Amino acid sequence: MRTKNIDREFERLDRFATLLDNSIRIPGTRIRIGLDGLVGLLPGIGDGLMLLASLYVVLRARMLGAPVSIILHMLVNVALDFIVGSVPILGDIFDIAFKANIRNVDMLRDWLSR
Numbered sequence: 001m002r003t004k005n006i007d008r009e010f011e012r013l014d015r016f017a018t019l020l021d022n023s024i025r026i027p028g029t030r031i032r033i034g035l036d037g038l039v040g041l042l043p044g045i046g047d048g049l050m051l052l053a054s055l056y057v058v059l060r061a062r063m064l065g066a067p068v069s070i071i072l073h074m075l076v077n078v079a080l081d082f083i084v085g086s087v088p089i090l091g092d093i094f095d096i097a098f099k100a101n102i103r104n105v106d107m108l109r110d111w112l113s114r
Helices: 004-021 035-039 045-063 068-085 090-098 100-113
Strands: none
Touching: 004 035, 004 045, 004 100, 035 045, 035 090, 045 068, 045 100, 068 090, 068 100
């Protein structure tokens, strides 16, 4: 059974992942991007900053006791987001579609619900 602390943790992680991946709707479309997509437009430093932000979700998962297999899968998602996201234009399109942080929070939630 999940405690109130776990529920609050997921509320924070959900808000954080949404901020990074899905917080802004592109006017006139149904497409949503987050800070990851916007800050990632800054050459060089943007993707590095978002890498650090994405690692926060992984750190919280580790602190909640997620097994190494989940942590590694989350790190692969973060690395993929960082590497592909660093490629001009392709990376921006990838950031719109991939949503690594939301995936990682969902993966953690699935593990805890078992």
